[in-house]
Amino acid sequence: MPIVEKGAVRIHYEEAGSGYPLLLIAGGGLNSTIAGLSGAYPPFDSFEEFKGEYRCIGVDLRNANTGQTTGPLEIDRPWDSHTDDHLALMDHLRIDKFLVRAFCIGGPLIWNLLKRAPDRVIAGVLAQPSGSRPEMRDLFYDNNTKGWAPTLLKQRPDLTPEMVDRFLTRMYRTNPDFVFTVTRDFVRQCQTPVLILPDDVPAHPYAVAMESAMLAPNAEVSLFPWKDPKERVPLAVRQIRSFLRAHRPMA
């Protein structure tokens, strides 16, 4: 079980395949784990689909309930603490530039990676990305307060409900708009190619996904819906494959 330690943070990751590096971020919100990249939960198995052409790297999100990545709850910088882990993992693996493909919470995390490391991320694929709905600004705060937080508090005696509340408030309520991590102005000037596969459940608003796709100067977008009927999923996977091939550096 590969682990990288950096200060008080222990990051669990797994690799499969060979080729250009492709960071994979599972869905599941703050419970995003490697296990969530396979099985019945995701629309497709990212390792299986891409390991034939890419060095695929999956990682448990720090403090995900069923994951093996742990570390402090960085109350003043929740999004950045996760981005720190992703960049530290790439550093540990001696990977400078990489592609990134993610579900759900991976949407805001990819935008944050693009802000923090624009020269390292070659292209990003945001599948069913999370975003803030004007009519449900507290959705993520509420869901995580009820879902993720109680289990975490049971596992971690060093954490208090007040700390978790402040972490979630900072993450989801301080600037609850758009894709949480970057502004529309940032997306408007972001030159990194992005492919967005919209969803339309409460946590994955279609309007936000399409707005970011329309704003980003090098964006592409998938058919919609692409998960239902399930026979459409291979079309979306092929588009992701073409997008990644088109943008990865020549060997």
Added chain:
Amino acid sequence: MMDSVRRSILATGAAATALAAAPRVFAQNTKQGETAMGTFEKGAVRIHFEETGKGFPLLVIAGGGLNSTIAGLSGASSPFNPMQEFKDEYRCIAADLRNANGGQSSGPLEIERPWDSHADDHLALMDHLGIDKFMVHGFCIGGPLIWNLLRRAPNRIVAAVLAQPSGSRPEARDLFYDNNMKGWGPELVKRRPDVTMEQVDKFLTKMYRTNPDFVFTVTRDFVRQCQTPVLILPDDIPAHPYAVAMEAAMLAPRGEVSMFPWKEPKERIPLAIRQIQSFLRAHRPVAA
């Protein structure tokens, strides 16, 4: 500029080779700005074509049904002009469809083989230019024409983009026959004394009424086993049925599809163009 000149010379050279091999083939090329224009003759067929850009060859087929012409690519009815969008990465080649009104390609009305006669012209043009393998991007009638090219020359076409492809609606099987009997047919007969409306009727009947289903030129079984990557950008007007476009995309084992709608609002068109660019880049041969 240098590349256009070089290609024009090369094309003329290819024509000279063809002339030596087949005395009935004739070609001439001229250059206007960055676009090289040419005409070649093969038997009784005369094909007008244009080229622009450099890179892996990309055959571009305009919309407009049987009035598909190069001019249509830059007209108001075309969502974008592929010659302009792709010339920086591809050697873009477009031709007027044989006997299109408003075009400069002409030839016999091959009543028994309408679709194949157009495929003949496209393949002859590629031969004339000395091009073996190529990609193809077609609007509207380009959809059925591309499927026919994939059937006729599967080893020459590397990948294909079918934008707003034509198809047959069960509730409007005679749509294309009727439209062309009213539009294309009478205009053609006016300027071609050798062609009668009876011949036009037979040509259109064979083309659109003999097997009016799906994408006209190939069967679902053909699409199901076609290994060429295809990207389909659906439309949904009477002549471009969404259901047929999606059915083809779902059947093709290497099919990809765009968002829908992709032309409205018009701000979505750049997203579709970028998808086409990625698709073409992903599938063109590495050395290109």
